[in-house]
Amino acid sequence: MSHTHTVKRYSGLMDWLTTVDHKKIGILYLLAGGFFFLVGGLEALLIRVQLWKPLNDFVGADTYNELITMHGTTMIFLAAMPLLFALMNAVIPLQIGARDVAFPFLNSLGFWTFFFGGVLLNISWFTGGAPDAGWTSYVPLAGTTYSANHGVDYYVLGLQIAGIGTLIGGINFLATIINMRAPGMTFMRMPMFTWAIFITSALILFAFPALTVGLVALMFDRIFSANFFNPSGGGNMVLWEHIFWIFGHPEVYILILPAFGIISEVISTFSRKRLFGYSSMVFATMLIGFLGFMVWAHHMFTTGLGPIANALFSIATMLIAVPTGIKIFNWIFTMWGGSIKFTSANLFAVGFIPTFVMGGVTGVMLAAAPADFQYHDSYFVVAHFHYVIVGGLVFGIFAGLHYWWPKMFGRILNETLGKWTFWTFFIGFHMTFFVQHFLGLMGMPRRIWTYLDGLGFNEMNLISTIGAVLMGVGTILFLLNAISASFKPKNAGNDPWEDGRTLEWTIPSPAPEYNFKQTPLVRGYDAFWKEKMDGHKGMTPAEPIGPIHMPSPSILPFFMSIGLFIAGFGFMYARNWGHIGPLNTGYTVAVIGLLITLGCMALRSIKDDHGFHIEVHELDDKGGKA
Amino acid sequence: MSAHSHVDGHLPHEPEKATLEGRNKILGFWLFLGGETVLFGTLFSVYLALRDQVLDGKPAHELFSLPLTALATLLLLTSSLTSVFAVHALHKLDNKALIKWLVVTVLLGIAFLILEIYEFYHYVHEGHGFTTSAFSSSFYTLVGFHGAHVAFGIVWISMIIRQLSKKGLTVVTAPKVYVAGMYWHFIDVVWVFIFTVVYLMGKVV
Numbered sequence: 001m002s003h004t005h006t007v008k009r010y011s012g013l014m015d016w017l018t019t020v021d022h023k024k025i026g027i028l029y030l031l032a033g034g035f036f037f038l039v040g041g042l043e044a045l046l047i048r049v050q051l052w053k054p055l056n057d058f059v060g061a062d063t064y065n066e067l068i069t070m071h072g073t074t075m076i077f078l079a080a081m082p083l084l085f086a087l088m089n090a091v092i093p094l095q096i097g098a099r100d101v102a103f104p105f106l107n108s109l110g111f112w113t114f115f116f117g118g119v120l121l122n123i124s125w126f127t128g129g130a131p132d133a134g135w136t137s138y139v140p141l142a143g144t145t146y147s148a149n150h151g152v153d154y155y156v157l158g159l160q161i162a163g164i165g166t167l168i169g170g171i172n173f174l175a176t177i178i179n180m181r182a183p184g185m186t187f188m189r190m191p192m193f194t195w196a197i198f199i200t201s202a203l204i205l206f207a208f209p210a211l212t213v214g215l216v217a218l219m220f221d222r223i224f225s226a227n228f229f230n231p232s233g234g235g236n237m238v239l240w241e242h243i244f245w246i247f248g249h250p251e252v253y254i255l256i257l258p259a260f261g262i263i264s265e266v267i268s269t270f271s272r273k274r275l276f277g278y279s280s281m282v283f284a285t286m287l288i289g290f291l292g293f294m295v296w297a298h299h300m301f302t303t304g305l306g307p308i309a310n311a312l313f314s315i316a317t318m319l320i321a322v323p324t325g326i327k328i329f330n331w332i333f334t335m336w337g338g339s340i341k342f343t344s345a346n347l348f349a350v351g352f353i354p355t356f357v358m359g360g361v362t363g364v365m366l367a368a369a370p371a372d373f374q375y376h377d378s379y380f381v382v383a384h385f386h387y388v389i390v391g392g393l394v395f396g397i398f399a400g401l402h403y404w405w406p407k408m409f410g411r412i413l414n415e416t417l418g419k420w421t422f423w424t425f426f427i428g429f430h431m432t433f434f435v436q437h438f439l440g441l442m443g444m445p446r447r448i449w450t451y452l453d454g455l456g457f458n459e460m461n462l463i464s465t466i467g468a469v470l471m472g473v474g475t476i477l478f479l480l481n482a483i484s485a486s487f488k489p490k491n492a493g494n495d496p497w498e499d500g501r502t503l504e505w506t507i508p509s510p511a512p513e514y515n516f517k518q519t520p521l522v523r524g525y526d527a528f529w530k531e532k533m534d535g536h537k538g539m540t541p542a543e544p545i546g547p548i549h550m551p552s553p554s555i556l557p558f559f560m561s562i563g564l565f566i567a568g569f570g571f572m573y574a575r576n577w578g579h580i581g582p583l584n585t586g587y588t589v590a591v592i593g594l595l596i597t598l599g600c601m602a603l604r605s606i607k608d609d610h611g612f613h614i615e616v617h618e619l620d621d622k623g624g625k626a
Numbered sequence: 627m628s629a630h631s632h633v634d635g636h637l638p639h640e641p642e643k644a645t646l647e648g649r650n651k652i653l654g655f656w657l658f659l660g661g662e663t664v665l666f667g668t669l670f671s672v673y674l675a676l677r678d679q680v681l682d683g684k685p686a687h688e689l690f691s692l693p694l695t696a697l698a699t700l701l702l703l704t705s706s707l708t709s710v711f712a713v714h715a716l717h718k719l720d721n722k723a724l725i726k727w728l729v730v731t732v733l734l735g736i737a738f739l740i741l742e743i744y745e746f747y748h749y750v751h752e753g754h755g756f757t758t759s760a761f762s763s764s765f766y767t768l769v770g771f772h773g774a775h776v777a778f779g780i781v782w783i784s785m786i787i788r789q790l791s792k793k794g795l796t797v798v799t800a801p802k803v804y805v806a807g808m809y810w811h812f813i814d815v816v817w818v819f820i821f822t823v824v825y826l827m828g829k830v831v
Contacts, residue, residue: 102650167661175654179646205657209665217672217767226756226763227679228672234679234760243668605785608798 010553018553020104021513025111026089027408030401032115033082038475039122040074043067045472048432052465054453064449065132066151070125072135073155076255077162078118080393084258085114085169087400088197090408092173094504094511095191097182097520097527102175104551105604110168112561117162120568124154131155134447136248137218139229139240144222150572156219157568163208163215164564170204173197182503183542184522188282191502191526192268192275195282196261199289200254206293207250214243223571238303245296253292255389257285259396260327263349266399267331269499270346271338274526277330284323284330291320301372310369317367324360328353343497344418348399351426355395359387362437377447380440386433398425398478403497405482410490410510417481425474431467435460501529506539514548517619547613554609560600567593637719641800648801655805659812666816669768670823677828679760686761686828689754695825698741699817702776705734706814713807721795724803728787731810735780742773765824772820775813782806 010018019025047067050058059067093101101107124130131151133142142152177198181190190198218240220226227233229240268275275281297305297313331353340346362384366372375381398421406412439460444451451457495505503520504511506528518541524530531539567590574586638644642652677686712727746766756766786802793799 103654106654171654171657171661174657175650179650179653205661206664209661210668212665213668213672220763220767224756226767227760228676228763228767230760233757233763234676234681235763236675236679236760239672239675243672246668602785605782605802606789608793 015553017558018555020108020551020553022089022093022101022104022107023408023511023513025107026086028111029082029086029089032118033079033086036074036078036118037083040071040079041472041475043071043074045468047071048465048468050449051461053462054451054458056450061449062132066130068447069132069134070130073121073131073159076135076251077159078121080255080389081166082114083397084255087258087262087397087404088173091404091504092194092197093176093180094407094507094515095194095502096177096180096185097503097516097522098176098180099515099548100551101172102179103172105554105557105609106168106172108554109557109560110165110172112165112557113168113564114162114165116561116565117158117160117165120161120565121154121158124151136244139218139237142218143229153222153572156215156222157572160212160215160219161564161568163211166204167208170201170208173201174205182519182522185527188279189522189525189527192264192278192281193258193261196257196285199285200257203250203254203257203289203292207247207254210243211247214240214247217243219571223574241300241303242296245299249296249299250292252388253288255393257289259352259393260285262396262400262403263331263352265502266345266349266403267334269497269501270341270343271335272499273334273338275330276333277326278525280326281330284326287323288320291316295320298367301369302376314367314369318364321360321364328357343402344413344415344422345399345402347419347422348395348402351422352392352395352399355387355391359384359391362387375440377445378440379436379444379446382446383433383436383440390429390433405485406492406496406509407504408510409485410492411485411488412492412496413481413485417477421474421477421481424470424477428467428470428474432464432471435463501526503527503539514550514614518545519543545616545619547615548619549611549613551611552609556600556604560597563593563596563600565593566596637795637797640717641719641795641797642716642804644797648797651801651805655808659808662812666771669771670819673764673768673824676760676764681759683754683758683762684752687831689749689752690825690828692825692829694741694745695821698738699821701734701738701741702814702817705731705738706811708734709807709810713804716795716800716803719795721790724795725787725790728783732780732783732787735776739773739776739780742769769820769824772813772816779806779810779813783810
């Protein structure tokens with residue numbers, strides 16, 4: 001039965017460009033997301049340098065607007081989400097006992113579309129101005145009247161292309177988790193991180209198409225002079241706010257739910273205890289995901305939707321505090337009575353809990369519509385969402401990276417440096433954002449490039465800036481840790497923390513390309529821990545050793561994404577590039593780009609991918625055990 | 627378990643679900659259609675929010691001609707039926723009948739598309755251009771997105787027909803047919819909503 005197809009196996013750069021292996025794609029997401037995280041962080045530092053004293057003129061107002069817009073957009077779409085996708089790719093197939101994701105080719109396509117979308121967006125810095133209408137890109141500010149240069153075009157097209165990648169990833173992980181679980185891995189035996197990613201992927205699936213339509217409408221308004229958001233053409237500006245937030249609110253849960261999953265894994269492992277209230281955790285996550293779609297207008301309390309709408313959205317928002325509270329207590333009860341080890345990963349997880357509670361409390365304060373009229377567009381809001389996104393998501397990502405680093409790279413990060421990373425980042429974070437609550441309550445509006453002396457803002461802004469530098473130091477320490485670890489031998493064992501509970505810790509670190517030599521049989525929640533408690537050394541295999549079928553690598557996803565990237569430029573510059581003969585140059589370029597993408601799709605459809613087999617004797621060479 | 631074990635021998639009863647790849651494809655496509663539903667749902671919401679903003683252009687009830695769109699509806703719904711016949715032929719493992727019904731489906735799709743292009747051409751001459759008003763922008767975007775989906779489906783199914791005639795019905799080609807059938811039903815359902823929400827409701831003054 002084992003056919004020997006000769007498959008070209010690439011090495012070096014071509015290996016990375018053509019890989020369809022979820023573990024390598026995870027590393028690509030980590031590198032690209034990490035790069036954009038540094039870019040976004042640099043933008044944040046420039047913002048804080050500008051605000052460290054009153055009437056500073058470090059950057060001009062225009063540049064400042066570009067900085068805040070690009071900081072928000074980059075951090076959310078190009079840093080936070082890809083870093084989550086990195087962990088999803090690295091861990092989910094291993095946690096459910098699968099050899100790969102459901103669609104390895106699409107997985108690669110998702111990465112490259114995200115990457116080229118992000119690159120397109122950032123090229124705007126060098127071509128006459130980055131987008132400057134805020135990450136929410138409200139009209140009419142984002143319309144051609146007030147944003148005449150190409151900045152917002154880059155926003156619209158860059159996010160559209162990157163968004164395709166995210167949507168593909170969401171579908172892929174849903175299908176993977178539904179169809180590819182190992183025998184015995186029922187839904188209610190899945191690790192909490194897998195559950196969190198499952199629900200996150202569902203949110204991606206139902207939220208991102210709304211953004212797609214919003215971006216298409218804004219693009220048509222800007223490039224083809226449509227009238228969706230143009231009042232003089234009968235358009236409606238509030239419509240953009242609705243569309244954006246129907247996507248945008250689920251988006252914040254897309255960001256935070258995976259962090260909840262990571263924290264659940266880390267706290268349970270390092271407390272050496274089963275996660276407290278597992279089923280209530282699952283249902284709380286579902287409930288948060290569901291309610292996440294019901295609350296978008298709480299971003300629009302001051303738009304003037306009227307008291308009935310405001311009251312309903314206010315109550316729906318406050319309801320989310322209930323399942324979130326359940327989770328917080330479950331984490332605390334998991335630690336209660338456990339033998340807790342404060343590794344770097346666990347420090348971030350434990351630090352997450354009080355920090356996220358603070359973000360949650362200000363969230364409930366903001367949910368009170370009448371009070372929101374005071375908080376709206378002030379630094380109070382800035383403090384709130386940084387507490388939930390940085391204090392929640394970024395702490396979660398750091399916890400996950402320290403925890404799963406050995407599984408991704410075969411090397412444990414230095415614990416001393418890890419703890420330094422935690423303390424500098426944690427203290428820096430609270431210094432930066434705690435004071436911003438009070439700046440907001442004192443009346444400092446967000447998105448202003450400077451402020452007058454004598455308003456009482458000076459000291460707190462200075463503290464905030466010092467805190468931001470400290471966060472930068474923490475990030476640099478993490479980078480140093482990652483780089484110095486890469487020079488050490490790959491000596492991490494299968495279960496480097498010795499208390500691993502889930503399937504990823506039953507296989508070598510890093511995992512071989514086929515993950516499991518034999519698919520494991522799952523006999524309960526915390527599958528590996530259960531075997532340990534029953535006195536077994538590893539999992540019981542669910543199949544005999546046999547040749548393993550693998551998908552072939554492909555360069556097509558890379559070219560499909562390049563096609564979209566080229567098309568993006570064509571559409572943007574259609575009105576500037578003039579004509580070649582009777583043809584509009586820009587549209588010609590756009591059509592060529594789209595044809596590259598569609599042509600690659602056709603090639604993919606016509607040419608069957610037979611994949612290849614890893615034979616039994618090759619499995620023994622690599623020494624991977626089930 | 628391998629994708630190849632059925633290629634040469636007898637095909638199983640439901641060849642589209644015989645391999646894990648096939649089952650993944652079908653599940654993934656259902657999920658994709660879930661996302662498409664949100665996409666069209668948002669486009670419909672935008673249209674409903676803006677459809678009264680006609681400015682100097684003609685309002686919907688003066689513009690639309692129901693006989694034309696009814697004919698388009700008839701064509702597309704019939705193509706949905708023929709795509710069911712195609713999947714039926716797939717389940718009977720009858721490659722000839724399968725190809726025949728797919729060809730009929732594609733032809734009906736092309737006829738629909740020609741009608742739609744004529745319709746748009748006609749509207750533009752009536753002074754209902756893409757940039758005329760918020761109504762016209764949202765109308766062309768909604769109906770145009772649907773039309774683009776039909777066009778994509780035509781090219782896609784044509785390519786599947788070519789593969790079926792070259793490679794025959796296998797566990798690799800069967801899921802493609804099945805998934806394309808799902809897609810075609812989906813765009814038919816969207817058209818039913820367009821016919822109701824855009825054209826029938828547009829006639830209500």
